[in-house]
Amino acid sequence: MRRNSQSFLSKLTFGIILSLLIFYHGETFSQTTFTESAAAYGLNLGGNKDGGHAWADYDLDGDFDLVVNTQGNGKLYRNDGGSFTDVTGTLAPDFNGGSLERTVLFVDFNNDGYPDVFRNKHNDLRIYLQDPATNRFGNGTGGTVPNQRFTSMTDGMNTEGAGALDYDGDGDLDLFVDNHNFGIDILQNDGTGNFTHVTRKADSPNPPYDVLNSTTWPLGLVQDATDGDYGSATDFNDDGWVDIVVRKRDQVDLFTNVGGTFQNGVNIDDANNNNKGAVAFYDFDNDGDFDMYWTENGNNQIHRNNGDGTWTGLGAATGIPISFSGQIEGLACGDVDNDGDIDIFLAGGANKLFLNQINNGGGAMSFVDSGLTFSNSGGEGCTFIDIDQDGDLDLYTNRSGNNRLYINNLMANQANHLYIDIVEDRDAFGLINTEERFGVGATAKILDCDGNVISGTREVNGGFGHGTQGPGRIHFGLPSGPLTPIVVEVSFPRTASGRVVVRQQLIPNDYNNGSINLLDVFPDSANQPPTATDEYTTVVENSFVSLDPLIDNGNGADSDPEGEPLEVISVTQPSNGVSVLNGDGTVTYTPTTGFFGNDSFTYTMRDNANCTFTSEEATGSIYITVFPDSDNDTVADRVDLDDDNDGLLDADELNTIISNSQQDCTGETTLDFSSAATLVSGTALQLGAVYRISNITTGTDALVTIDQTFNATVANIDNNGSEPASFRPQTAFNLTNIGDQGYIEYRIQFVNSGGSAPVVISKFFTNFNDIDGNSNYGEQIWSDNPTSYIISNPTELTMSTDGSWVLGTAGINEFPGAGNTFPEVNYGVNYNSQSEISIRVGAVARVAGASASGRQHNIEFSCLTNYVNPETYGIDSDSDGIANHLDLDSDNDGIYDAVEAGHSQSHSNGVVNGPYGANGLANVVETAAESGAINYTILDTDGTDPADFLDTDSDDDGCSDANEAYNNANADGGDNEYYATGNPPATDGFGRVTGATYPVPADIDTDSTYDHLEVGLAPSISTQPPNTNVCPGCDITIEVIASNSDTYQWQLDDGSGWVDLTDSGIYSDTSTSILTITNATAPDNGNEYRVIVSNTMFICSSETSNSAVLTLRVNTIITNRRITHRVNKN
Incomplete structure (x- = not known):
């Protein structure tokens, strides 16, 4: 819609100003005044009329032009920025014939960006397409004959009210026509402005058609009634599908659009007033949904929308009488005093303006007579339009006699407004390049940042009232003025692709074009959601990390297309820790005690943090690598020189060569990974994916799980292009900084063929082959908790550890192939009695931006004996x-x-x-x-x-x-x-x-x-204790001679075992090298003694002597009573 600055005629330049007489009656009062000015604008068209007129900017010059029906000629008036020129003869000569006095619609039927025209009477319906090149109305290509004309309909024709709507959601505007006693008809647009009658009785979805059976009604619309007249195409339930209401007698009136067909609706009233009336939907109580005003002799009233599909007639309680002298035929609604609520003008035998008092101290649905007197003769169709573009609504009435234009003299509150042009420009609808049209059927409301209604629902109406159609531009009054921030919510009609809802926070005055506050809203004007960038961070085991997810943490900052302020509103919980959203917007992650590895959770952020009702959300992931900290000193093992805090450098604890021999292959099981890897669960190549590689050894499969990803992605799970027996994953990475690492961790479980039962393999070898590199990055391969590893001497690899992982990092030289040909770039480990192992494959950056799309790794599960000058280092x-x-x-x-x-x-x-x-x-x-x-x-x-x-x-x-x-x-x-x-x-x-x-x-x-x-030194006995004879009552010693001994323990065999002797009775010196026996007697004869000798400085061993026998010897001479006897030996 082209918009040009216009010079608008000042109210003060009129040669004749017709001032309305203001009468005060009791409690009535005026919140504004009006001046009748039709003649000054060239719009005081005479003749008899039925009310039909409509507004649109046909020449796209930024102001609204007018089509008026009379009971004679129709008229096309061009707005010249302060006065109107009759251009009917040159641009729409067919308007001069046919006496099409009823409804006018002024909308774009063929989606070329130029408004077209619908006009009708009881037996003649004409559709004029505008030629964009000449602005002529006719066939759309310069001719002035109607593009399409209906003078009869299959089931009878007596048309009156009509409206434009996209009932089927295909992006073009169709027509509904009230056909009096012949029901309600739909003319379906084929997208080019050509229409087909699709509601013949013969089109019944459940034939034959039966007026008493709504399931037989074509498109759900009844084809019979006593009569009917005018209606409205309005999405009265605001679901995106435009509905229909028609004033019918002896038939239902409201038809709800349900995805392109209509449901038998609600009977509002009987329209029993000789087919002279009007209907319109507005949010009279500012509660966010459409209410309805229905004119009916003796029963003019507002019907409140109860929000549940039912309606309640409010009668005279609103302050608007239900009866007037004469008929009420015309109806126009708008916020004439810019106070944020909808006022009502009724035209007919009595022309009355009723002012809504919601924002002036009254309650909901509280109206007062303005006290203003308008012409009392012959009012028919009427519309509000800001003809002078000063910010307040003026009033135009089509009446028998000279038409009236009442200029609003609001003055002080003129600035308290916002106009919205809801514009449809989607290419899918044929509106390409700069082509655009008003979004007929769209709704809008003004809210505060908490979603509360400031000014209630409005619509871009496709026909309402008494054969009228207002301008496509929506007007809102602003009770808090144009400097107060508001939220505009616009909902476009639903189409096959869904419904577009646009919310935008703004200050109306920022959209002032020099005359009015005017906002353009397109389907793509919707607040675009922000972009949440995944975050990657690290933390040490048993510690915590806090970060602001919105800033650049190495992977780019979160952003918003409109540059609105962002805020984090929630976090989910990780699997292995706790996340907390702090008051300052940062997020703290604390891993579970003792956990290390990869963890993640998501955060949700939104834009427009200053007005969250208009915000859109986005969700990002925070990936955390928890580095092990074995000694809990807050220094990660990967950089900790002493992982167990015993005062020994890790390098010294691990730099122990335990063998210089090749690997002992005795009893090994060779594993073959040549079978294709088949995805078992998860998403291919993504974290958590599980693959099965069959028959790695007899009766055994391998389940390979992508357990962790860190700064890398899986390019290929197992490339069998060469060395097929090996496990050969490929890794992609793009490392930002020098020293950055990227890796994938795989868990390889051995299970029974086709199953999941663990299989323990008693002995197998894992050789990491061809770990080479270049000046940009070095390949890295990690093995988890081996007892030792073997390398060649010399080797290209730098061996290190990270917690329980042994890590081999490549040098700067690339080697051909990928097998075990070059042992200087290989290292090997072996495992005993394992049913699963974990490995990591990746790289470390030597330059910023180091990258690879698929670095090949090669893990061979067999025993190799080609290491040169092998060195096996003990790990455990x-x-x-x-x-x-x-x-x-x-x-x-x-x-x-x-x-x-x-x-x-x-x-x-x-x-x-x-x-x-x-x-x-x-x-x-x-x-x-x-x-x-x-x-x-x-x-x-x-x-x-x-x-x-x-x-x-x-x-x-x-x-x-x-x-x-x-x-x-x-x-x-x-x-x-x-x-x-x-x-x-x-x-x-x-x-x-x-x-x-x-x-x-x-x-x-x-x-x-x-x-x-x-x-x-271990003790040593050089002289064993001898057998010893002793005479009765005599004393004796037994000696042992030992070296490296400082502890002695003599023992006696008491017949049941050896018992230690102590210094008591006949024994002394029992803990020395010489045992003393005092006063041996006959019972001691034959005792056996031994000694245990030991060295307190050598706890590991002692020496026990041979046993020594004590023999009691009889004396050879016996003296008795002075007689001496010699006893022979033996």
Whole structure:
């Protein structure tokens, strides 16, 4: 719709100003005045009329032109910006014939952007298409004969009221025609402005047609009535489908459009007034829905919309009489005083203006007579239009005699208005390039930012009142003035593609064009939703992270097409933590205690945060990578130099070569991934997708799950183009910054063929082949918690760890192929008795913007023996499932690594007491804080690998550290040198032996050197205790000679076993090398004695002597009563 600045004739330039006489009667009063000015504008057309007239801007010059019906000639008036010129003879000569006095419609039927014309009488209906090149009305191409004419209809013709509407939602305007006693007819537009009568009785969907059976009515519209006259095409239930009301007698009046057909509706009244009346829909009570005014002799009244499909006639309670002298034929509604509510003008025998008092201290549906006197003769059709474009509504009446134009003298409140041109310009409707038309059937309302009605529902009407059609431009009065922000809500008619609803917050005065406040609203004027950009962030295990999702967090900021302010309004909850929307709009994520890995949740944000009623929403995802923090020092393992805070660098705990041999392939199971990967669940190549690769070994399938994605996407799950037996995923990434990583984590589960039952594979090897790179990025492959890994020496790879993951990072050289040909870019691990493993594949950026569309990775599940100068590094020396750098007791000897390390710093349960810096290493073990260099030498007491913290016999004396530290020869359980029994013994999540108490290690000789660090010697008996004879009552000693012994324990065999002797009775020196027996007697004869000798500095062993027999010897000479006897030997 072309809009040009116009110079409007001032009210003061009229040569003759006809002032209305204002009469005050009781409580009546005026909120404005009017001046009759038809002659001054050239619109005082004489003759007899039935009321039909309509307004449109046919020449697209920005002002409204007029078509008027009379009972003689019709007229086309061009608005010249202050006066009107009759152009009927040149542009619409056919108007001069036919006496088409009833309805006029002035709308664009063929969607070329130029209004066309419908006119009718009882037996003649003419449709004129405008020729855009000449502005002539006729066949649309310059001819002036009507493009289409109906002079009869199949079931009879007596047309009166009519309206334009898109009843079938195809984007063009159809026609309804009230055919008096022949019912209501639809003329369907084919899109070019050619119409077909589609409501013949023969078109019944359930023939034969029966007036008493609504299911037989074509399109649901009755084809019989006593009579009828005028109606309105209005979406009275505001569902997007334009409905029909026609004043019928002895028949229903309201027909609800339900997707292109009509439902038998509601009977409002009987229109029993000789076919002279009017009807219109307006929101009289400002509650947001259409009410209806129906003229009826003796029953003129407002019918309130109850919102449930029913209507209530309000009678005279509104302040508008139900009866007048003479008939009420014309009806016009508008906000003449710009106070935000709809006023009513009734034309006929008595012309009356009633002012709505909602916004002037009255209640809903409260009207007062304005007290203004208008011409009392012959009013028929009437319309409100701002003819002088000063912001208030003027009134035009088509009447027998000279027509009247009443100019509104609102003055003070003129500025309190907003005009809205609801414009349809969709290409799909044929409105291409600059072509556009008024959105006939659209509705609008003015609201505040809470959605409360300020000024109620209006429509771009396609015909109402008494054969009239107002201008397509909607007028709103503004009770709070033009500087107060408002919300305009426009709802376009529903079409096959749905319904467009536009909400826009604005200040009306911002749309002032020099004369009026004018807003154009198009279907694409709708507040466009904002764009939410997915967010990626990281947090350390057992910590939290807060971020503002609206700003650029590395993936671009959220945005709004209109630049409106944004706000986050809600968050969902992640699977492995808690998200909180804070008062300042930031979002805080706290992972579940002990969780690390990938998590995500969504946030919803909206635009126009200052007026949320008009806002549109968008939802984005926040993806969080929770980095493991094994020692809970808030430094992620990936950057933590000491992941278990034992004071030992991770590099030192892992840099232990345990073998220089090739892998031992004995008993391995080779796995074959050559079968095609089949999607089992989820979305292909997306997070959570599960694939089955069949028959990787006899009776076993692999289920491959995309478990995590971080700065990368899956390009191919398994590329079998070469090396088909290997698992060969491809990864795409685009890394913003140097050092950024991107990876995909896969979980590979071994299950029974075709099923999901776990299958444990006793021994298999995983070799990561062809890990190469370039100057832009380095390929990376990660293996989860292996006990060791093997590489060549030299190797192109940089090996490191991240929590439980071992990570191989490529150098800068690319190698051909993808197999195991070049061992310098391979590394391997092996697993025992596993039913699933996890791997990660990806890359690290060496330049900003490093990218790949499908980086190939190659994982071979077989034992390789082509490593050059192989080096196998122990990851979990004690095989307890906790890698050394995460293990507080890496050799399971019951002594903390922090004690065996050599730094001699205080600790709590194996964790060095802080403080800690950003590198995760305790300051007290660094040469300087954050230097990353330790200030001590790692203990290696025996001078041979491994160091003490990995050595179960640190002094290499043959006595386990467990036994010596606990001063208990059985502390290691006797089955191996680990504390307690088991290989490995039971441990907790930090690698500590469950049964160990971790005391300060023993230092029996108190020389400040722990016993397990001092070489101890096992005791050795050089001279066994001899058999010994003793005479009765005599004393005797038994001696043992031993070296490296400082502890003796003599024992006696009491017949049931050996028992320790103590210094009591006949025994003394029982804990020395010489046992003393005093006053042996006959019962002692034959006693057997032995001694256990031990070394307190060597707890692991003692030596038990041979047994010594005590024999009681009889004397050889007996003296009795002075007689001496010699006893022969034996």
